[in-house]
Amino acid sequence: MEEPALVLKDAVVRYHRLTAVDGVSLELRRGETLGLVGESGCGKSSVARSIVGLQPLASGTLSVDGETVRAGTRRKAGDAQSRIQLLFQDPAASLSPRLTVKTLLAEPLKIRNVYTAERFAEIVALAESLGLGQQLLTRYPHQLSGGQARRVALVRALAANPSIIVADEPTAGLDISVQGELLNLLRSLRDRLGLSYLLISHNLNVVGRVTDRVAVMYLGQIVESGPTASLFREPAHPYTQALLSANLTLDPSRQRERIVLTGELPNPSNPPSGCRFHKRCPLAQPKCAADAPPLLAGTGARSVACHFPLVSAAPIPRQAIAG
Numbered sequence: 558m559e560e561p562a563l564v565l566k567d568a569v570v571r572y573h574r575l576t577a578v579d580g581v582s583l584e585l586r587r588g589e590t591l592g593l594v595g596e597s598g599c600g601k602s603s604v605a606r607s608i609v610g611l612q613p614l615a616s617g618t619l620s621v622d623g624e625t626v627r628a629g630t631r632r633k634a635g636d637a638q639s640r641i642q643l644l645f646q647d648p649a650a651s652l653s654p655r656l657t658v659k660t661l662l663a664e665p666l667k668i669r670n671v672y673t674a675e676r677f678a679e680i681v682a683l684a685e686s687l688g689l690g691q692q693l694l695t696r697y698p699h700q701l702s703g704g705q706a707r708r709v710a711l712v713r714a715l716a717a718n719p720s721i722i723v724a725d726e727p728t729a730g731l732d733i734s735v736q737g738e739l740l741n742l743l744r745s746l747r748d749r750l751g752l753s754y755l756l757i758s759h760n761l762n763v764v765g766r767v768t769d770r771v772a773v774m775y776l777g778q779i780v781e782s783g784p785t786a787s788l789f790r791e792p793a794h795p796y797t798q799a800l801l802s803a804n805l806t807l808d809p810s811r812q813r814e815r816i817v818l819t820g821e822l823p824n825p826s827n828p829p830s831g832c833r834f835h836k837r838c839p840l841a842q843p844k845c846a847a848d849a850p851p852l853l854a855g856t857g858a859r860s861v862a863c864h865f866p867l868v869s870a871a872p873i874p875r876q877a878i879a880g
């Protein structure tokens with residue numbers, strides 16, 4: 558099989574005593590869009606920041622195009638990690654307010670020491686193809702609409718010539734119509750430039766629309782992963798089911814099977830024993846409070862970390878077969 562674009566293995570991210578990411582493994586294949594979903598505070602942005610080198614890994618490994626990036630080191634221009642670009646949750650905040658769009662678009666070329674008038678013309682043409690007309694070049698970030706600011710951030714990211722884009726809540730705060738436009742744009746750029754995406758969102762509608770596979774995160778860990786269509790049709794983890802039903806309340810046929818999440822996301826500095834979801838899980842059994850279920854591979858490229866997966870098509874735990 559072709560080498561994956563990115564492999565994150567057993568990643569741990571800590572902020573002092575708080576373990577925000579606790580043993581997360583992800584594999585991003587070339588040309589695919591992998592979704593990472595979960596409630597606010599579950600550790601998605603920490604995963605994103607560790608992948609781009611803004612936050613060191615306390616342990617675990619990251620490899621990009623088969624090249625291992627040392628955990629805990631900051632990236633340098635030209636190293637494997639520089640092939641990954643992060644699209645921030647808040648694009649306006651990532652654009653210096655005192656610089657014009659023109660300067661902002663030239664910057665990535667200057668940082669890479671590859672600035673030429675010709676290359677810059679290519680970037681401007683790319684911006685134009687994304688609907689950012691020449692007249693915007695003299696504007697400042699505060700003079701841009703939310704959609705325009707995101708596209709400027711996107712062109713800047715592309716000017717760094719990445720092979721992987723990590724997009725952290727790329728559509729947050731945008732009108733539905735602008736969200737759709739941006740998602741279509743991301744998809745066409747992926748196909749045109751051969752990019753791979755890690756798309757982070759708490760919005761399952763967005764993730765369901767544009768991803769090939771999806772990983773569901775709960776309190777610093779992956780609880781379920783698999784091809785998006787199959788996972789959305791038949792979630793195996795009660796948490797995935799709850800997230801999906803929270804998003805599908807407008808669909809009356811789904812109302813009946815709705816699982817309501819009770820309680821808050823627990824504090825990651827003091828996670829519950831056993832399965833981290835057991836206190837909020839409507840289907841929890843005594844075993845769930847005692848033993849942490851491992852993430853086990855099953856049929857149809859699906860994996861789930863649950864002692865009592867929901868659907869019959871759900872993976873059969875290897876332990877169950879062995880026992």
Ligand SMILES: Nc1ncnc2c1ncn2[C@@H]1O[C@H](COP(=O)(O)OP(=O)(O)O)[C@@H](O)[C@H]1O
Pocket residue numbers: 572575577595596597598599600601602603604825
């Ligand atoms: N710089 C930081 N210092 C301390 N705690 C942090 C920091 N950044 C995030 N956290 C904590 O780590 C956990 C995961 O946060 P984050 O990765 O931002 O989650 P998400 O992106 O899913 O909302 C949360 O409990 C959050 O409060």
Ligand SMILES: [Mg+2]
Pocket residue numbers: 601602603646725
């Ligand atoms: Mg976040």
